[in-house]
Structures are given as C-alpha cells and as structure tokens.
Amino acid sequence: MSFFSRVFSYVFNELLVEGLxxxxxxxxxxxxxxxxxxxxxxxxxxxxxxxxTSNPGEAAKRVSEYMRTLMEDGKEVIEEVAKKNK
Structure with a gap:
C-alpha cells in the first residue's frame, strides 16, 4: 500500500509542478x-x-489579508490549469 501511495504522490506532484x-x-x-x-x-x-509576535492581532490581520489575496490568485491558477488539462 505504501508503494502505491508513493507512486501516486510522485505522479501527482510531477503533474502539478509541470502545470504550475x-x-x-x-x-x-x-x-x-x-x-x-x-x-x-x-x-x-x-x-x-x-x-x-509582539502584536498578534496585527499579525493575524496581515495574514488574513495575504491569504485572501493568495486564494484569489490561486483560483485563477487552478482554473487555467484545469482549462489546459481538458
């Protein structure tokens, strides 16, 4: 079982890296x-x-803003990769 999961993981990672x-x-x-x-x-x-870490509230706010931007950009990347794979 471990062998198959490693093979699957390797193939998936290669496809993901190539797509990105x-x-x-x-x-x-x-x-x-x-x-x-x-x-x-x-x-x-x-x-x-x-x-x-001295101001966790401000750090959390910045992380939240960064993650929101990351998710928006990530959606574009996923959609583009999905279109290429069709």
Missing part, C-alpha cells in the same frame, strides 16, 4: 508575491518574526 511551471498566471502571481515581499522587507513592514 507552464502557467502564465502562476508565474505572474509568483513575481508579484516576490516583489511584494521585497518591498515589505525594505519598507520595514515585514519585520523579524520575533517582533511580529
């Missing part, structure tokens, strides 16, 4: 995320993790 690597939407998402993180780091918005 060839997805223009995912590439745009990755570039925008990288730019946003670099900007946040240079502007001081992204602080050290130990400093972020």
């Amino acid at each position: 690597a060839n997805s223009k939407t995912f590439q745009r998402f990755a570039v925008r995320t990288d730019a946003a993180l670099k900007e946040a780091k240079t502007s001081g918005k992204l602080k050290d993790l130990s400093e972020a």
Whole structure:
C-alpha cells in the first residue's frame, strides 16, 4: 500500500509542478508575491518574526489579508490549469 501511495504522490506532484511551471498566471502571481515581499522587507513592514509576535492581532490581520489575496490568485491558477488539462 505504501508503494502505491508513493507512486501516486510522485505522479501527482510531477503533474502539478509541470502545470504550475507552464502557467502564465502562476508565474505572474509568483513575481508579484516576490516583489511584494521585497518591498515589505525594505519598507520595514515585514519585520523579524520575533517582533511580529509582539502584536498578534496585527499579525493575524496581515495574514488574513495575504491569504485572501493568495486564494484569489490561486483560483485563477487552478482554473487555467484545469482549462489546459481538458
């Protein structure tokens, strides 16, 4: 049973990686995320993790906003990959 689950996992991961690597939407998402993180780091918005835990309410708000954006972009990626696989 373990062998089959590893094979399935490997095949699924290969298809997922190939689909995302060839997805223009995912590439745009990755570039925008990288730019946003670099900007946040240079502007001081992204602080050290130990400093972020001193205000958990603010950290939770930022995580919530980031996850909302991530989910919206992720839906576009999933739809594009699904269209290519049809």
